[in-house]
Amino acid sequence: MxxxxxxxxxxxxxxxxxxxxxxxxxxxxxxxxxxxxxxxxxxxxxxxxxxxxxxxxxxxxxxxxxxxxxxxxxxxxxxxxxxxxxxxxxxxxxxxxxxxxxxxxxxNDQMTGLLNRRGLEELYAREAARADRNQSPLCAILIDLDDFEEINEVYGYPFGDKVLIHFSKLMKRTLRPSDVIARFSGKAFIILLPDTGIAEAVCVLQRLQHTLVNRPILSARHQPIPVTFSSGVTLRQPHEHLQVVIKRAEEALVRAKSSGKSQIEIYS
Incomplete structure (x- = not known):
């Protein structure tokens, strides 16, 4: 001892x-x-x-x-x-x-449970470093719900919150566990798709649109309320910062919004 x-x-x-x-x-x-x-x-x-x-x-x-x-x-x-x-x-x-x-x-955003902007920045840094290291593609998507202000006016803000929560859950179920989803602003969301090119990203968005149509949120009277979204897609370039990528996605989203509802625009 x-x-x-x-x-x-x-x-x-x-x-x-x-x-x-x-x-x-x-x-x-x-x-x-x-x-x-x-x-x-x-x-x-x-x-x-x-x-x-x-x-x-x-x-x-x-x-x-x-x-x-x-x-x-x-x-x-x-x-x-x-x-x-x-x-x-x-x-x-x-x-x-x-x-x-x-x-x-x-x-995390307390309403939806998704990442907030700060959480997005940290996850982006990780995914961007991995994409640069492996020379793999990384797509960014900016989504904005169509006519969301009208939904709030007609059905009330609590119902609008339910729409945001419903849509967030559908994104989680539709996308891969490795994909990054964040609430960017009130009715806007950002998705990062690692190891994904533009064509694949568009397919992901089309699948999400299809899911939203087939699983609508119900009103207090149990009536389905149609909800659509428009989106801008861009492919991150090597060593690009998040702000640069978001700016391009925003430009594509503006074009999508001007084209009508439920539109997908690619930055080019």
Whole structure:
């Protein structure tokens, strides 16, 4: 047994094993932490958290701290400290949960559950980097619901909100899990289609139009209310920023709106 001021904390099997379990120990990490080292790690993690405003990064740090704390809780040599360890674990888990809720509030539109603009910017950065790295296409679509102001005037704003929620759910069901959907403004949405060219993007929009026609939202009297959308499509060029891509999609959308309802225009 260690004779130092703190006992050795065996987070995993160490090399101090018998010949019977040596085969098991070789399959695990050979690392050990003293209690002092655990506190040093905790302070290092705290410093990292103070230096960042990235909620996702903070959650990742807390996951690491939680993992080490859970290892301490399962250590039989620390039976006298188990209550404190469990309390620390609960506090870390509670903080992580709160941060996850905050991250969702920061990145998601609360009405539709889709990404908001900030969430879109982060997802675009990831998808754009992947597209540049793999030299793969990335299409962007700007969608605007037709005559949405009239829907609000005739049926009321609460019903208009239901239309937005209904359309958001249809997009989620129709598109791939890898596609990115964000609420861009009140009645406008942006879709990013990774590994997708213009022709495929148009097919996606036609399928979404077909789905919207076949699954209309119902009024209070259970009457189907026709809802259509117009859209502008553009293909992202290598190393282009989101604002440039959106500007082109907006130009295509303006042409679609001027052509009538339920139109698809391609930027060219």
């Amino acid at each position: 260690q004779t130092s001021r703190h006992k050795r904390l065996k987070l995993v099997k160490s090399s101090e094993t018998t010949s019977e379990d040596s085969s098991v120990s070789t399959k695990k990490h050979q690392s050990q932490l003293t209690l002092d080292e655990y506190y040093e790690h905790a302070e290092q993690y705290a410093q990292q958290i103070r230096k960042t405003h990235d909620v996702s990064e903070i959650i990742g740090i807390l996951n690491t701290v939680l993992s080490e704390t859970q290892d301490l809780r399962h250590n039989s040599e620390l039976s006298s400290a188990q209550e404190q360890i469990r309390y620390a674990e609960q506090k870390i888990e509670s903080l992580r949960h709160e941060l996850e809720l905050i991250r969702e509030l920061v990145h």
